[in-house]
Amino acid sequence: DTEVTQTPKHLVMGMTNKKSLKCEQHMGHRAMYWYKQKAKKPPELMFVYSYEKLSINESVPSRFSPECPNSSLLNLHLHALQPEDSALYLCASSQVNRDRIAFFGQGTRLTVV
Amino acid sequence: AQKITQTQPGMFVQEKEAVTLDCTYDTSDQSYGLFWYKQPSSGEMIFLIYQGSYDEQNATEGRYSLNFQKARKSANLVISASQLGDSAMYFCAMREGTTNFGNEKLTFGTGTRLTIIP
Numbered sequence: 001d002t003e004v005t006q007t008p009k010h011l012v013m014g015m016t017n018k019k020s021l022k023c024e025q026h027m028g029h030r031a032m033y034w035y036k037q038k039a040k041k042p043p044e045l046m047f048v049y050s051y052e053k054l055s056i057n058e059s060v061p062s063r064f065s066p067e068c069p070n071s072s073l074l075n076l077h078l079h080a081l082q083p084e085d086s087a088l089y090l091c092a093s094s095q096v097n098r099d100r101i102a103f104f105g106q107g108t109r110l111t112v113v
Numbered sequence: 114a115q116k117i118t119q120t121q122p123g124m125f126v127q128e129k130e131a132v133t134l135d136c137t138y139d140t141s142d143q144s145y146g147l148f149w150y151k152q153p154s155s156g157e158m159i160f161l162i163y164q165g166s167y168d169e170q171n172a173t174e175g176r177y178s179l180n181f182q183k184a185r186k187s188a189n190l191v192i193s194a195s196q197l198g199d200s201a202m203y204f205c206a207m208r209e210g211t212t213n214f215g216n217e218k219l220t221f222g223t224g225t226r227l228t229i230i231p
Binding site: 101 | 146148150155156157158159160163165204208217218219221222223224
């Protein structure tokens with residue numbers, strides 16, 4: 001089983017809204033990631049959690065707030081977003097072993113209006 | 114400098130033919146990993162194949178093989194007997210060496226859009 005589940009699949013939100021993206025995996029992976037992908041571009045890393053602790057923040061604006069409540073769950077809280085934040089948000093997870101193959105979810109397509 | 118270079122923005126291939134997607138990389142690390150992912154229009158990033166820098170054999174996974182040429186710093190993906198369902202964007206990615214497992218990132222190339230023609 002290499003499944004990473006993201007909800008919702010699509011989200012439209014206003015600039016004053018607060019919303020959350022959810023990511024879940026049951027593969028026993030202890031590293032989880034958020035990537036942002038703009039149209040026709042490759043994914044870019046936003047955050048890394050290792051053993052439920054934030055280990056990498058790629059200088060992401062504070063209107064994006066990650067949370068890792070337990071080893072299976074990763075959230076991304078959104079507040080006061082801008083239209084340029086519209087993108088595909090991909091969650092991934094990996095083991096913390098030599099190969100560390102990252103498995104991705106199907107993504108959440110976010111539109112900020 | 115680009116860490117991962119994919120020079121083919123788009124490719125058209127006849128169904129059942131083999132196709133090679135190019136990827137070159139740049140790193141000074143001795144330990145690194147190279148990945149290929151497939152992204153259909155639905156958006157999901159599907160893992161295809163992995164090659165570790167210390168692996169002596171080229172990786173293979175079903176119809177996918179990775180032509181790893183370490184001295185040339187290339188990691189081309191070969192898809193044998195292409196199918197219509199192979200039409201998608203393909204990304205090459207690299208994870209550079211670190212002793213802090215689970216604490217590093219993938220760097221992606223710009224991708225190649227593959228279209229299989231019936």
